[in-house]
Amino acid sequence: MKKFIGKFHYLTQDLPNFSHLQQATMACNAGANWIQYRCFSKTDEQMLEELHQIAQVCDDWGTTLIITQHYHLIKKADIQGVHIEDMDADLTIIRNKIGDDKTLGASANTLQQIINHHKNTADYVGCGPFAHSNTKPNNETHWGIQGYTNAVAQLHQLNITVPLIAVGGINLNNVEILLQTGIYGVAVSEAVNKAINPQQTFKDIYQSIY
Numbered sequence: 001m002k003k004f005i006g007k008f009h010y011l012t013q014d015l016p017n018f019s020h021l022q023q024a025t026m027a028c029n030a031g032a033n034w035i036q037y038r039c040f041s042k043t044d045e046q047m048l049e050e051l052h053q054i055a056q057v058c059d060d061w062g063t064t065l066i067i068t069q070h071y072h073l074i075k076k077a078d079i080q081g082v083h084i085e086d087m088d089a090d091l092t093i094i095r096n097k098i099g100d101d102k103t104l105g106a107s108a109n110t111l112q113q114i115i116n117h118h119k120n121t122a123d124y125v126g127c128g129p130f131a132h133s134n135t136k137p138n139n140e141t142h143w144g145i146q147g148y149t150n151a152v153a154q155l156h157q158l159n160i161t162v163p164l165i166a167v168g169g170i171n172l173n174n175v176e177i178l179l180q181t182g183i184y185g186v187a188v189s190e191a192v193n194k195a196i197n198p199q200q201t202f203k204d205i206y207q208s209i210y
Contacts, residue, residue: 010189035066056080071084087109
């Protein structure tokens with residue numbers, strides 16, 4: 001089943017003075033067509049309360065809502081899909097639980113992980129990190145521009161077609177050059193959420209993609 005995959009994956013994050021609902025509302029007002037709710041600070045009940053509110057905002061704007069990791073909540077709110085950050089997760093098990101109609105994305109640090117996710121029914125793969133990120137710190141080697149260029153070329157040789165989303169330390173200054181590598185899109189969080197003017201920064205990145 002072919003799914004809509006946005007080219008600009010906007011991720012909410014746990015911030016003290018800028019709630020997930022406020023972030024999602026800001027993004028929708030700025031034209032978001034894809035929002036990933038990424039929360040690790042609340043209970044299931046607290047997340048569901050917030051998700052119902054965010055889902056209503058997204059529904060009003062026709063925006064796709066994805067939840068990070070918590071796939072057990074996907075059928076308890078109006079959520080269109082899940083993104084799995086566990087690189088070694090068995091996506092076939094998760095696919096069976098969420099159903100074919102939901103979008104399933106996954107994170108990857110290596111080409112082999114991308115290939116595995118593709119085989120296991122991922123609709124898209126977020127790969128990287130491109131550069132240093134405070135949102136999701138890790139010790140993995142930064143891909144840089146060359147890393148994405150190589151990955152796109154190798155997948156083409158293997159005749160594997162899966163939307164690749166560049167992740168990790170991405171901001172307005174590097175979006176256009178990343179897209180020139182042949183990747184499908186980019187994921188951004190901190191560059192928007194911690195900007196002086198988040199809504200304008202969102203619009204600037206959106207316009208550089210679309």
